[in-house]
Amino acid sequence: MPAIRLPDGSIRQFDAPVTGAALAAQVGPGLARAAVAMTLSGRLVDLATVIERDADVRFVTRDDPEALPLIRHDAAHVLAEAVQSLYPGTQVTIGPAIENGFYYDFAREPPFAPTDFPPIEAKMREIVAAKEPFTCEVWEREKAIEFFLAKGETYKAEILRDLPESETITLYRQGSWVDLCRGPHMRTTGDVGTAFKLMRTAGAYWRGDHRNKMLSRIYGTAWRNQKELDSYLAMLAEAERRDHRRLGREMDLFHLQDEAVGSVFWHPLGWRLYRTVESYLRRALDADGYQEVRTPQLVDRSLWEASGHWEKFGAHMFTAQVEDEHRTLALKPMNCPCHVQIFNQRVRSYRELPLRLAEFGSCHRYEPSGALHGIMRVRAFTQDDAHIFCTEDQIGAETVRFMALLSTVYRDLGFPEFAVKFADRPDMRAGSDETWDRAEAALREACAEAGVAYALNPGEGAFYGPKLEFVLKDAIGREWQCGTLQVDFVLPERLDAEYVAEDGRRRRPVMLHRAILGSFERFLGILIEQYAGRLPLWLAPLQVVVATIVSDADAYAAKVGRACEAAGLHVEVDTRNEKINAKVRDWSLRHVPVMLVAGRREAEAGTVAMRRLGAPEQEVLTISEAVARLAAEATPPDLRSKAAQEVACA
């Protein structure tokens, strides 16, 4: 007979098995009203679950953060019921809770459009108001298949057929509507509440496979209360203002146009930002034992065939024919094979390892049209690429070293936090299973040595080796792989790289492919969004605007501008015949971090009124004080300690 321990440590003894709901009622009427689910020895289950034996039980109320996935999953069921009652003949497939909401994939021709949302949402609210109880039923597989087939639900039948033998098959009923579902659910559809909203439609392949039929997906968002929903929607609106495509235009950084799809036109200010990051990174690589190289843009197809890229990615490579030579050249889609060519130019000794070859390599890939996204997914981009040729037992030390470098760079550029994923062998791959076992084990051990915690990303490795992915998020929380570290035993073999070992025998080196930013284009897009355009002074391409209040101060403002320039600051002098209000507004909209205002008073006193972007207050300083302060702040982080030392010595 169950003895049930509650979170406060108290133990309740029962003579017979008891449901969670009954237990809650016994604990107190308030809890019975608030509880929507419970954890039974750590597992989240329905309140209706019968507790048969001794267990730890904790109730989840609707206000708990843990209730959010339940609200969202229940909302997906309510959506499906609403859709099937309004559009008979629509088949249901799957409908999970996701971050911020839920979706449901339906099979229907024609697919749903946002114009269908008002009636669907209205129906959903009816279903919620009806407070239909969720009840769980255990079915036999064959019966369940028959049941769904009889309803014309072929997708559900297919899911059922593919469920492992061991799986208990459960159906959840809400009112007259039934769905195959693993659960858990809350008590009734009423627990979903009213803080939900259908957001958008999308096409999605059945089982995520492009060879399958495309289903019609409806995305929704759902929250515990209206306040949470409102703040989520406000966050999305705010994120729109941070969009790098919008900021790129507002700050005059870059543009894209139809004649060069997927290629960036960098404007002067954007290119300055690019160069600031590039210079910073080049200093970091120079200091960390890398040797920078430069390799060709156009390379004969035979090299790509040898590396295996032609077979796997040939269709996504830009090629060029040379008329009087019988050759096909490809614009390089990546740099690895070229770096191996440099390695292979002479006999290498083990003494040279690890050999780190770096390149800011300009690459072209014919990306599928639907993949393009602003400057974050483009067809022409520049990787901050490097390949480390080393021995198998140097992998750990190189990983430790790389993690230190990457962490420093990310921190300096404003990303103290980042996610790490471990992507292991994909279905389509080069190299034997034994090779993959070794490569994956080596990378796992290297992670342990470097103290890297990661999430698994199964089957997502490169075709030649497992990889770590360093993931950053954009303004609305979409994840982008930026940095990477890949362990490769395959390409050295295919491209016949070797070195002479201590014992005089020839050996294959291991190749570590690694990038920190990934591509400048993507990283700068994320950087712009991360800072919402308000870049720290050292990164801002236009750092200071000197603005006059009256034209009598024009000559003085020019002098202030020259002082800034002399200190290496990127400055512009605004002597337009506009009110200071208008100038402040104009430059604020362009996210210029500092304004130095010069009116009659400042011109007479030899001072400037310094104003930070977005801050209402000002500080009056002498020219030299203002410039010295700004110049110090505009020093890149890696040069700061050095600059401080020089000051100390002087």
Place this chain on the structure above:
RNA sequence: GCCGACGUAGCUCAGCGGUAGAGCAACUGAUUCGUAAUCAGUAGGUCCUCGGUUCAAAUCCGAGCGUCGGCACCA
């Protein structure tokens, strides 16, 4: 590539069969002003492209291109 939405002035958008519109930006003039929009005037458009329907197309239809949101892809 697939599903859907969208494509009108530099930007944001209105117009949805009958001679292309607004606000902001730009340009010109006046104004010399104290920290997020001074006033007035001027100029600016193969209405994405091609084809079709029609007396007449920005508007209706078709195809293409591009962008956006997803899916798939991402060396």
